[in-house]
Amino acid sequence: MAFERYVALGDSFTEGVGDPDPSRPNGLRGWADLVAGELARHSEDFAYANLAIRGRLLRPIIDEQLDAAVAMRPDLVTIYAGGNNLMRPKLDLDALAAEYDEAIGKLAATGARILMWTAYDGSWAPVFRALRGRWAVYNELVREIADRHGATIVDFWRFDEYRDLRMWDFDRLHMSAAGHRNMAIRVLDLLGVEHTLEPVQLGELPAKTRAEERAENLEWARAFLIPWVGRRLRGVSSGDGVTPKYPELAPVRF
Template sequence: MAKRFVALGDSFTEGVGDWNPARPNGVKGWADRVARQLARQDPAWEYANLAIRSKRLRQIAAEQLEPALDLRPTLVTLYAGGNDILDLRTDVTALMQQYERFVAALAATGARVVLFTGYDLKISPLLEPFRHRHRVYNDEVRRISAAHGADLLDFWSFTAYRDPRLWEPDRMHMSTAGHRYMTARVLELLDVTYVPDLPDDDPARRGLREAVRAERQWLADWVLPMAGRKLRGVTLGDHLEPRWPEPVRPADGMKRLARARMARPAGGLSGADG
């Protein structure tokens, strides 16, 4: 019996932070890793990933929902809305109403649906005003998950992510180690055993001077460019295509599949959301 895993969303699901130039859009990510492990358990698994970095919920709904329904998934994952929370004009109530309609449409297919809360990463005092709407978002995801019979991965509660090495320098995207850990948590939910390769020593603590220097570097390298893109109305996902828009069989070898996919003409950018 055919089994099909379809991954939907933004940079979290596309794989930003788990950089790999040999994969479509230059990233690998937890969803690719999950698909490969599922195929090792059962070669019948197929996989599609429609996620693109920087997309807002309205764009994900408009661009990914119908193609996902057409693929008739047996397993579908969704993370969406995180970019909307960082937009000052977002109406969180309206956002979550649209999110629930999205989840309801997925659940109506009979597929197993997996949702994620967002992580309460204390990025910087500059972003503290967004934490309230982040909590509202997470509470609503929990409610919607229960209401529609979806599985929930409560990212908010994963204490392992207190380790800064599980995050990219932009402080918004998981590093390769973070994607490996997320792979293990998704597979655990799916009753598949997977032991991630993670840092096994304690992270070094920074002194005050180094912390101040890092904060300035973060502002210059990530915050100001993101603010500039918002002002210009552009994002790093504008010229990207879905990484795996058509189902592939991970059992055939992800490296070989990636070479075939990347042989097709496509544009691409690297970087954080925004």
């Protein structure tokens, strides 16, 4: 089917962090922009809005983005929310799911096709291994919400291709340009939409010595992990002062 009014909600995942493009608002492209560009090929009346802002927890996403999205009368909505909550030391998953459920119910009432994401299983990376149980419970709650409201699940948990670090940005938390393109293809295929995006071909992963791996891990900790922890301690968000890339529905110009 051809979609005409696509609204993307969420955090850095949907804003496009990890896929830089200086020609676009916020200096980012990302999978949602790629999807919008392909959807625009199938409808002369297509319009797109992207309300996502990096660093947003679930509650701010609901407070800042939900009513605006509903008012746009979309026929397609994508939302990935709660990922930043999952990284916090303390979390009430049942309360989080209740908030998410109410939000999806409001989106479903518009009649739009809704796509929701499971969290990715990053337990193969040692620093994230301790969070696997929390992610798994979150995913089951998200599946229940999707079933209740007729939403479609994009099952990131099962996308094994993301075990390749080249699918991730230097911070190992956001997808790289290749990761975003692969996600766009996953979404378009799930929607059954023909597209022109070329599959990601990374080739064989180069072998690294333990010393090289150790050096990379130390650089990652210095450049990302320590500053990230520092922001958490200071109560600072990467999204402070950031505005949505495309706050209103508009024709695609890219």
